[in-house]
Amino acid sequence: MINVDAFQAAINLLSTPDAWWVVPPGLIIGLFFGSIPGLSISIAMAVFLPATLYMDFLPAILFLTAIFTGGGFGGAIPAIMLNIPGTSSSVATAFDGYPMACRGEHAQALGIGLVGSVLGTLAGYVLLLFAVQFISHWVLRLGPTEMLVVALWGVTLIAILNDASISKGISAGIFGILISTIGYSDAGQMRGTFGSMYLLDGIPVIPGLIGFFAASELFNLVGKQYIVNDSSLREVKFANILSGMRYAFGKPFQLLRGSVMGTVIGAIPGVGASIANLARISHEGIKESG
Amino acid sequence: MVSENRREQFPLGNILFALSLAAAFGYYAHDVFVDARGVTDWLLIAPAAGIGITALLVNVGAKVIDWYHRRHCLDQDALDSTVGDASVLPAMLFMGLLALYAALIPVIGFDLGSFLFICLALYLQGERRWWVILGFSFVVSAPVVIVFIELLNIRLPTLLI
Numbered sequence: 093m094i095n096v097d098a099f100q101a102a103i104n105l106l107s108t109p110d111a112w113w114v115v116p117p118g119l120i121i122g123l124f125f126g127s128i129p130g131l132s133i134s135i136a137m138a139v140f141l142p143a144t145l146y147m148d149f150l151p152a153i154l155f156l157t158a159i160f161t162g163g164g165f166g167g168a169i170p171a172i173m174l175n176i177p178g179t180s181s182s183v184a185t186a187f188d189g190y191p192m193a194c195r196g197e198h199a200q201a202l203g204i205g206l207v208g209s210v211l212g213t214l215a216g217y218v219l220l221l222f223a224v225q226f227i228s229h230w231v232l233r234l235g236p237t238e239m240l241v242v243a244l245w246g247v248t249l250i251a252i253l254n255d256a257s258i259s260k261g262i263s264a265g266i267f268g269i270l271i272s273t274i275g276y277s278d279a280g281q282m283r284g285t286f287g288s289m290y291l292l293d294g295i296p297v298i299p300g301l302i303g304f305f306a307a308s309e310l311f312n313l314v315g316k317q318y319i320v321n322d323s324s325l326r327e328v329k330f331a332n333i334l335s336g337m338r339y340a341f342g343k344p345f346q347l348l349r350g351s352v353m354g355t356v357i358g359a360i361p362g363v364g365a366s367i368a369n370l371a372r373i374s375h376e377g378i379k380e381s382g
Numbered sequence: 383m384v385s386e387n388r389r390e391q392f393p394l395g396n397i398l399f400a401l402s403l404a405a406a407f408g409y410y411a412h413d414v415f416v417d418a419r420g421v422t423d424w425l426l427i428a429p430a431a432g433i434g435i436t437a438l439l440v441n442v443g444a445k446v447i448d449w450y451h452r453r454h455c456l457d458q459d460a461l462d463s464t465v466g467d468a469s470v471l472p473a474m475l476f477m478g479l480l481a482l483y484a485a486l487i488p489v490i491g492f493d494l495g496s497f498l499f500i501c502l503a504l505y506l507q508g509e510r511r512w513w514v515i516l517g518f519s520f521v522v523s524a525p526v527v528i529v530f531i532e533l534l535n536i537r538l539p540t541l542l543i
Contacts, residue, residue, distance in 0.1 A: 139534065257444065259437040266434030267403065270410055273427055281423050283414050307480065314506065315472045 099221075111150045118158025125159070126166020129176045129306055132298050133163035165209035172201045173319075176306045180297050181365030184373040186305070196325025203336020208347060211340075215351035216358065227359045243269075246367045271295055297366070392453075393445045400445075404438040407431040475506055491541030492530070496523040 105111075125136035136159050144152035167179030172189030185205055192201040220227070247265035274284040275294030285291040313319070320326050340347065350372050357368035411424070411431030418424045483499040490498070500519040509515055530536045 135534065257441060259440040259444065263400075263403070263434050263437040263441065266407070266430050266437065269430050270407060270427065270434070273414075277423065279419070279423060281414075281417060281419065283417075283427075284410055310480075311473045311476060314476045315508075 105150055108150065111148070111154055114147065114151045114155040115158045118155045119162035122159040122162020122164070123166040123169075126163030126178050127169040129170050129174075129178050129302050130298070132179060133160055133167075136163060161213055164213055165206055168205040168209060169202070172205060173198055174306075175309045175312075177301055179365075180301055181369050183301070183305075183366070184369040187373060194319060196320050196322055197332075197336075198320070199328050199330075199332030200336030200339065202328075203333040203338075204340045205336075206333070207337045207340035208350070211347050212351045212354060215348065216355045219352065219355045220359075223355075231359055242367070246370070249367065249370045271300060392449055396445050397442050400438045400442045404435045407434045407438070472506055476503065479503060479506065488539050492538040493523065493527045494541045496527060 121136055121140060122133060125131040126133060137156055140155070140159060144155055147155065163179065164181065167177060167182035168185045168189065169178065171177040171182040171186035172193050175186050175190035175193075177183045177186050189198075189201040189205060192198065247262070247269065250261050250265040250268075270284075272294065275292055276282060282292070318326065353372050354365065354368045357371055358365055408431060411428045414427045415424045479499065479502055483495055487495045497519050500523055501515050504515045504518060527538075527540070531538055531540065
């Protein structure tokens with residue numbers, strides 16, 4: 093269970109009002125970096141880490157946490173509006189969000205994404221608060237075998253997610269696995285670098301995501317004037333965002349299920365939100381088809 | 383309507399892509415296998431490539447069988463239709479432009495390359511007002527170049543900055 097004294101001390105620290113002024117700018121920075129494909133939460137943290145040198149430790153932690161939290165939703169914005177996930181954790185958001193945007197329901201999709209992100213993050217933090225001790229013991233016992241099983245599970249999820257053809261989904265998953273092996277192996281073998289020093293470290297996730305999602309979407313958009321053809325549906329109305337938020341609030345059990353699943357999968361090292369969001373959407377898809 | 387006509391044609395593009403990808407999987411797995419110093423070097427890659435190639439060949443087979451079943455139900459006029467070509471050409475040109483941009487960045491620099499890429503992409507999209515093309519390209523490419531090079535300190539080849 094949680095250490096009550098330490099928890100009480102943390103609450104006392106957080107009750108310092110002066111420490112909270114860094115949260116809004118941190119959220120805005122996270123939103124900005126998360127919403128631009130190519131910039132990521134980790135880049136935002138790296139860029140703004142020097143700023144924390146001039147802060148006390150509590151505002152510094154709050155600032156970086158705010159950047160992380162803001163970036164979590166920021167990645168959903170290009171996923172919904174452009175079908176280009178800003179972060180690997182918002183890949184599944186594009187599956188449902190972009191079709192909604194094409195129908196002119198982008199504001200509702202943003203509202204749903206915002207509530208899902210905020211409540212999911214909050215629930216995840218609360219769950220972690222109570223379970224972090226147990227989970228940390230459990231995570232440390234995970235070895236290569238368990239990691240392989242989780243990775244294979246991720247590939248299987250990709251196959252399930254592709255409604256049109258399982259073989260296409262499997263080949264896409266294998267393609268991803270093979271791309272991830274490019275560069276120096278743990279044993280020092282150089283693989284698939286074509287002699288380029290830029291590939292020695294492999295292909296990072298974010299450039300890979302942008303290459304596959306952004307480039308393919310660019311090709312789709314060539315020759316088109318607008319994503320939404322009907323000009324009356326192109327406006328972003330705050331009322332529509334609110335209606336999307338109301339819709340999300342009306343699904344508390346789905347939000348809770350997603351939060352629990354995200355927390356459990358996100359606690360596994362090396363897996364994180366990249367698989368958690370796919371697992372969640374495949375679980376919903378299976379339930380609906382069932 | 384366009385997509386319906388195109389679906390009934392022989393899925394040459396799909397099949398060529400799948401076979402090329404399968405060949406790439408095979409080449410990569412072979413390359414790793416040849417250079418491997420032990421089983422652990424190819425233990426993941428070779429079986430994964432094998433599964434991927436099998437999945438792609440299954441996909442090719444399914445496409446061909448699907449096309450075979452459909453082609454007898456078709457009107458010949460629909461088969462001969464070239465309605466789709468008009469929408470494919472801009473996308474193909476854009477792919478070529480993107481490849482050219484990536485290839486020329488080391489030579490002409492990220493700054494000039496980005497500017498020219500956006501100019502040509504806008505022209506492909508149908509924009510013909512030269513001041514819009516030049517102005518928009520500059521307004522978009524300059525901040526991107528400055529952010530990446532000055533703020534994020536990413537080492538990129540440049541010609542002007």
